[in-house]
Structure formats: structure tokens, C-alpha cells
Amino acid sequence: MATTCQFERKLGNVGKTLARAKREAAKFGSVFEGDEAAGHYRLRTPLGSVIGTYTVESSVCRFDVEKKPRVVPRALIERVFDEFMGWGDPDERWSE
Numbered sequence: 831m832a833t834t835c836q837f838e839r840k841l842g843n844v845g846k847t848l849a850r851a852k853r854e855a856a857k858f859g860s861v862f863e864g865d866e867a868a869g870h871y872r873l874r875t876p877l878g879s880v881i882g883t884y885t886v887e888s889s890v891c892r893f894d895v896e897k898k899p900r901v902v903p904r905a906l907i908e909r910v911f912d913e914f915m916g917w918g919d920p921d922e923r924w925s926e
Contacts, residue, residue, distance in 0.1 A: 835904040836894045839915070844886055850916050873910075877902055880910075 841847050844866045851871075855862035860873040866886055873880045878899035885892050895907060 834895050834898055835907070836892060837904070837908050837911075838890055838892045839911070841886065841889050841891050844889060844891075847891075847915055851914060854914050873914075875899065875902065875910075880907055 848862075848864070848866065848869075851862045855871065855873065858874060860871070862871045862873075863869050864884065868883065868885045870883045871881070879897065880895060880899075880902070881897040882893060882895040884894070893911065895904075898907060
């Protein structure tokens with residue numbers, strides 16, 4: 831699958847953040863699987879699934895979105911990921 835968009839976030843505690851993502855995904859019937867190096871996700875939305883992969887290098891997580899509903903902009907996907915992963919403070923995160 832081709833990447834439709836990508837963004838990065840700096841992680842504090844990689845293991846803790848990914849564990850939270852897995853728990854949140856399960857609550858909503860979505861999938862977030864992988865380890866502290868790489869993985870994949872399929873997040874359900876009312877408009878369709880957001881599907882992609884992630885890789886972690888030096889506590890920076892890169893999300894490659896491979897499939898998303900056409901009407902959902904990248905900014906909305908980033909905002910949902912920020913909430914989903916527990917990044918509430920905009921000063922503690924950054925994007926490309």
C-alpha cells in the first residue's frame with residue numbers, strides 16, 4: 831500500500847505509550863499491534879478505517895498512514911492520534 835500521509839511524534843516512555851494505544855484500540859474495536867520498534871494499526875472511524883504502520887527510532891515514532899477515508903484530512907488524523915496516544919500537551923509533541 832502507498833503512504834497517503836505521515837507524521838512523527840516524540841515519545842517519552844515508548845513502552846507505556848504503546849501499551850496505552852493497544853488498550854485504547856481494543857476499547858473501540860480497533861487494532862494497534864507491534865512492539866517498541868515497529869507495528870501496524872487499523873483504527874475504525876464512522877467514515878471508514880485508518881490503516882497504517884509505525885516505526886520507532888530514538889524515541890521518535892513515525893506513523894505512515896497507508897489508507898484513510900478520502901474526506902478525513904491529515905490534521906484530524908493527527909489530532910485523533912494525539913488524544914488516542916495520550917499526548918494532551920502540544921508543547922510535549924512535535925510533527926514534521
